[in-house]
Amino acid sequence: MSFALRKQGEIVVVDVEGQLIVGNRQELKQKVLDELERGEKKFLIDFSQTGYIDSSGLGVLVSLSKKIREQGGELRLANLNDDLKTLFELTKLDTLFQIADTRERALESF
Amino acid sequence: MSFALRKQGEIVVVDVEGQLIVGNRQELKQKVLDELERGEKKFLIDFSQTGYIDSSGLGVLVSLSKKIREQGGELRLANLNDDLKTLFELTKLDTLFQIADTRERALESF
Amino acid sequence: MTPDRSPGLPIGSLHLALELEIPSDVRYIERVVEMVTRQCEQLAYSTRQMSLNVPVALTEALSNAILRGNREHLTKRVQVRCDVNRERLVLEVVDEGNGFDLEECLVDATSPENVVREDGRGLFLMAQLMDSVERFANHGNVVRLTMRRHD
Amino acid sequence: MTPDRSPGLPIGSLHLALELEIPSDVRYIERVVEMVTRQCEQLAYSTRQMSLNVPVALTEALSNAILRGNREHLTKRVQVRCDVNRERLVLEVVDEGNGFDLEECLVDATSPENVVREDGRGLFLMAQLMDSVERFANHGNVVRLTMRRHD
Ligand SMILES: Nc1ncnc2c1ncn2[C@@H]1O[C@H](COP(=O)(O)OP(=O)(O)O)[C@@H](O)[C@H]1O
């Protein structure tokens, strides 16, 4: 599992590869917060290569979305597979996040 | 698992793919006996693609070697991996069969 | 491999059990999950159950055992038991902590005040993803998750 | 996947068990062997044990149970039990036959008169490839094979 960050225009795109769980969520959080501190405002987290997410992974997403909003930034999620969609629906987190089907749509939506 | 037979010169080469065990040994036996009946005399069984062999697989080899000899023919074995070599050694069948390291050596030995 | 030569196993009668003990370190969770799902694969559970229900619920139970139950004391161990047949999967996660009141700790994570929280979704997800969640004491604090097989 | 993030499981404590029932048909043997070796792989048994000792000994026990014990009566079943930890593997194969005298039936397959025979190597191979072969009656005719783990 790893997190690949890269800039696409003025958007920071994060690919979550593997699981986003209690053992590694801190790494994702830190990487995004570092970018936020550097002044980045627009974040897209892409889950096309993600396995499963646990409650602490979801917690980190909630936390990041707050922190990004506090800095006047925006967070988008993209490419949730059916399992992940279900997870967001079960927890009603689909109502909290802006979720796009594809990375392109997410990029356009900023 | 399957048995591929082909003629190389005047030698019938049989490749044993997968296991040679109680469930399929009869098929090997029949295929070789058919060739023997057709007048073939030289047989090489190649184990380079073989997994494991059980006692009934070994039994079929003993039986074929007898039948081939009765018809004035010859049987060679080739390409036993370390596990299969051990199996032939444990049962002393390495003393009963002519075993070559490679297919080439076996072909030359006729 | 022609089908009539090596027919599929009659897994209706298959029963697999697994027991394992890990130190109180969350880095082991992923490997435990892999091993348990590999067991369930033998019984042809649905992809959804193998890729969502089991991994997430088991991860929650393990991380609670490690973080809440054993408070990451490395000398404390977490036991994992998995017992699966064609009908159902039973997972037990045992920690050395004092236990907790399941009724009380299990909250509706979707309520307006909870949905914005960072934590508190673990037991809720277990309850959603499993057919039953039980907690009892038996040589430690046991959380038992049961899931029926879906086709 | 860096090693410090997801360390290998402490399989010293791992214990796997498997139970399965098959009809008296030799075509099931290969799949049973696959499933059992897959269990042992989790415990990192040696390649040699996984590719020679276990497959051959188990195949012998299963084919004897099917052919000798149950005489291929399709209504008769063969039970397979596998219990493996880091130290040893125990395999039990149970048929519905009348059993047999292990001492008597186990012959030296390497003697000059036996080495040319087509049959009679099954029990001999089990004895050679396993650390112990036992036979007893317990709700059927049980053959129990035990193998210690080699590094
Ligand atoms: N194994 C455990 N040992 C002790 N307390 C636990 C255990 N599992 C859960 N709890 C209690 O239940 C509460 C809710 O757990 P959970 O729903 O997983 O959310 P979170 O762990 O994010 O708080 C925990 O905060 C803890 O007080």
Ligand SMILES: Nc1ncnc2c1ncn2[C@@H]1O[C@H](COP(=O)(O)OP(=O)(O)O)[C@@H](O)[C@H]1O
């Ligand atoms: N499960 C069994 N039930 C009854 N008899 C058995 C069983 N297993 C072995 N035997 C007896 O032991 C004999 C020797 O078995 P084995 O060494 O496997 O050689 P083979 O099966 O080729 O004769 C068999 O012929 C049979 O009489």
